[in-house]
Amino acid sequence: MQPKALAIAVGAAGLMLAAGTAQAQETFEWKMVTSWPKNFPGVGQGPERLAELVEEMSDGRLTIEVFGAGQLVPGFEVFDAVSGGTAELGHSASYYWKGKAPAAQFFAAVPFGMNAQEMNAWLHHGDGLALWNELYDDFGVDVMAAGASGVQMGGWFNREINSVDDLDGLKMRMPGLGGEVMQRMGVAIVNMPGGEIFTSLQSGAIDATEWIGPYNDLAFGLHQAAEYYYYPGWHEPTVMFEAIVNEEAMASLPADLQAILRTAVRDVNADVLDEYTARNNDALETLVNEHEVELRRLPADVLAQAKEHSADVVAELAESSEMAQKIYDSYQAFQDKVVNYHAISEQAYYNARNPEGDTTSE
Numbered sequence: 001m002q003p004k005a006l007a008i009a010v011g012a013a014g015l016m017l018a019a020g021t022a023q024a025q026e027t028f029e030w031k032m033v034t035s036w037p038k039n040f041p042g043v044g045q046g047p048e049r050l051a052e053l054v055e056e057m058s059d060g061r062l063t064i065e066v067f068g069a070g071q072l073v074p075g076f077e078v079f080d081a082v083s084g085g086t087a088e089l090g091h092s093a094s095y096y097w098k099g100k101a102p103a104a105q106f107f108a109a110v111p112f113g114m115n116a117q118e119m120n121a122w123l124h125h126g127d128g129l130a131l132w133n134e135l136y137d138d139f140g141v142d143v144m145a146a147g148a149s150g151v152q153m154g155g156w157f158n159r160e161i162n163s164v165d166d167l168d169g170l171k172m173r174m175p176g177l178g179g180e181v182m183q184r185m186g187v188a189i190v191n192m193p194g195g196e197i198f199t200s201l202q203s204g205a206i207d208a209t210e211w212i213g214p215y216n217d218l219a220f221g222l223h224q225a226a227e228y229y230y231y232p233g234w235h236e237p238t239v240m241f242e243a244i245v246n247e248e249a250m251a252s253l254p255a256d257l258q259a260i261l262r263t264a265v266r267d268v269n270a271d272v273l274d275e276y277t278a279r280n281n282d283a284l285e286t287l288v289n290e291h292e293v294e295l296r297r298l299p300a301d302v303l304a305q306a307k308e309h310s311a312d313v314v315a316e317l318a319e320s321s322e323m324a325q326k327i328y329d330s331y332q333a334f335q336d337k338v339v340n341y342h343a344i345s346e347q348a349y350y351n352a353r354n355p356e357g358d359t360t361s362e
Contacts, residue, residue: 028253030064032089033082035075035096037195038068041219042279043212043241046147046272047091050243053264062257064089075193079244083139088249091146094132094242095176100139102317103324105176106331107132107143109236111310114335116148116238116273118342122334123240131327132242142250144265146243147272150280152233153217154298155210156201156226164301173197173209177313178235184309185302194220201225210235214283215276223291230298234306241272 032051036044051064069075073086079097082090095108107128114122122128123145132143155174159166168186172179179189190206200206202225209226210233211217223229243265250258287293318328 025061026254027060028062028257030062030088030249031072031086032064032066032091033072033078033087034066034090035069035078035092035193038066038071040068040194040216042216042272042275043147043149044068045275046241046268049271050091050146050264050268053267054261057260057264058257062253062260069193069195075195079139079141082244082246083141085246085248088246090242090244092242092244093175093239094143095239098176101135102320103135103327104132105317106324106327107135107240107242109176109178109239110314110331111178111181111235111237112307113237113314113331114338116150116240117346118335118338119148119238119240120145120269121338122331126334127330128334131330135323135327136244140247141244142247143245144243144262145240145269146265147241147269148276149212149236149239149241150273150276151238152210152213152236154230154233154235155208156217156222157208157228157230158201158204158226159207160228161230161296161299161302163299164305167302170208171206173200173206174235176235177310177317178210180313181235181306181309184313185305198222198225212239213276213280214287215279218283218287223287223293228294228296229287230296232298232303234298234303234310243268 032047034044034047036047038044039048047066051066055063067073067087069078073081075092076096078087078090078092079100081087093108094104097104107123119128123132129143129145136143155172157170159170161167164185167182169188170186171188171190172182173190173192174182174187175191179191183189187208190200192200194211197206197209197211198220201209201222209222211220211222213233217223217229245261250261253261284295288295314328318325
């Protein structure tokens, strides 16, 4: 090669290397809005961990500023904020968007439905996650599972619940399909974000509420506003939390940053559930032993009627649209399979480990 040609080739290679380096060093600053109080234990810590992981794994090329509910947008406006581009990322629960996409409730919590272990299996090794993204296609967002609560508690009540009759006229905060079931049992359902629950319960604006479980309920101080704490959480065998990403923002990221974000969300998905599993019982013992909370099991007739109404509510949602039916069919087919196996694995083991049955306080 002639010296002039060599010089041109070397110069061109240098320009290409410089361009490649500049592209590799491009940085992105994102905002994440959430439906939870800033730094709230469990569900509020998940977004913080996500931001930290992404910044560390990307060597600072992608940074995420986390905003709690009300700091940038109200908790119930997270979906609109991400869809409209006000924020690139959101963390919430899909049953809050039932007014926009009723079938989204299938991905948060189904009364008497799948638990966290089963939901994760459906989402990641069944059709669940693909269907969830298909449902959100019209809104310009992608979605990933970003945590789970595990089986929740039945709720806090300012009166004893000894039968279904005691629910009549009760004002209660309960979102999603569980709230629709309770309405059919005579309860007046009030929707509100988490940050408003304590004052509403304390003031008497509501008579009862469910939130998540002992770990979060203790942090909110709900024992100071209600005396009776009921279980089991039939309405929410888990809540799957979601990370929603603006599609255009996601597409603007290089492939490696997209992979980093997906990997970090998957880590958080497991970590949030681990945290609840580790903390709930200690918090429950504090509530019962130190704060003298009355821990009660929901009466058999309440659970039986809730199960009956749940079947109707879920079936009606499935029939509400072609997409809802498609999601329900996939959900139900997967649940049937895992229930059959868990009957001889998880459930059989629990029964063997605790042959005396329920030993908690009545």
